[in-house]
Amino acid sequence: MNMEIAPSILSVYQQDIYAIIQELERIGIRFLHLDVMDNVFVPNFTFDETFIQRLRKDSHLIFDTHLMIQEPETTMAKYIEAGADLITFHFEATDNVQALMDIIHQSGKKVGIAIKPKTPVEVLQPYLHQLDLVLVMSVEPGFGGQLFQATMLDKVKWLKEQKENHHYSYWIEIDGGMNQDTLPLAKKAGVDIAVVGTYFFKGKNIEQKWKECKQL
Ligand code: DX5
Numbered sequence: 334m335n336m337e338i339a340p341s342i343l344s345v346y347q348q349d350i351y352a353i354i355q356e357l358e359r360i361g362i363r364f365l366h367l368d369v370m371d372n373v374f375v376p377n378f379t380f381d382e383t384f385i386q387r388l389r390k391d392s393h394l395i396f397d398t399h400l401m402i403q404e405p406e407t408t409m410a411k412y413i414e415a416g417a418d419l420i421t422f423h424f425e426a427t428d429n430v431q432a433l434m435d436i437i438h439q440s441g442k443k444v445g446i447a448i449k450p451k452t453p454v455e456v457l458q459p460y461l462h463q464l465d466l467v468l469v470m471s472v473e474p475g476f477g478g479q480l481f482q483a484t485m486l487d488k489v490k491w492l493k494e495q496k497e498n499h500h501y502s503y504w505i506e507i508d509g510g511m512n513q514d515t516l517p518l519a520k521k522a523g524v525d526i527a528v529v530g531t532y533f534f535k536g537k538n539i540e541q542k543w544k545e546c547k548q549l
């Protein structure tokens with residue numbers, strides 16, 4: 334498949350988010366990346382499931398929910414109920430990886446696992462056959478606008494090899510520091526979904542930026 338762009342609303346969610354989402358839908362975006370931060374797993378707070386629940390009422394976009402929360406097992410049910418489509422939790426945030434995957438799958442949602450830059454990708458080996466998505470963080474989670482860590486592309490290449498060799502079906506997603514220079518590198522390495530935050534919403538014209546991203 335062509336590489337999908339999932340806009341991250343981290344830099345704009347406090348603005349007129351409903352108008353922004355309407356515009357994203359109008360121009361044909363499919364994925365909306367939602368960064369949930371709890372101020373424990375990462376030193377920043379954004380929003381919780383109530384915000385997602387409100388957006389869900391007005392949007393048919395695929396809600397790609399990135400949970401940067403410690404012990405997601407305690408609140409997972411709320412995110413499932415709020416209307417997330419894809420639920421990605423952090424490998425580093427829990428001791429119950431398998432149980433969490435089972436809960437998400439049993440609810441009919443798609444499941445992803447995210448890894449921070451310092452976490453070796455091989456820790457995911459036992460879970461790869463069950464995953465719908467693997468999220469490779471190319472910056473430390475917590476803030477937008479950071480510099481892309483190019484060595485994270487080795488994780489993408491490894492995941493692509495595993496996928497091809499074993500016929501796995503997960504999407505490979507990359508998140509952090511995506512722009513006109515790094516998007517082509519991500520595509521070449523085998524990324525299926527690129528999360529684009531700061532670069533996507535910089536400037537006035539979202540449709541123009543979307544066209545630029547697709548051409549890269
Ligand atoms: C960072 C978030 C990202 C962030 C990306 O913790 O997970 O989704 O919004 O933003 P940029 O594209 O600015 O690096």
Ligand code: ZN
Nearest residue numbers: 368399508528
């Ligand atoms: Zn994210």
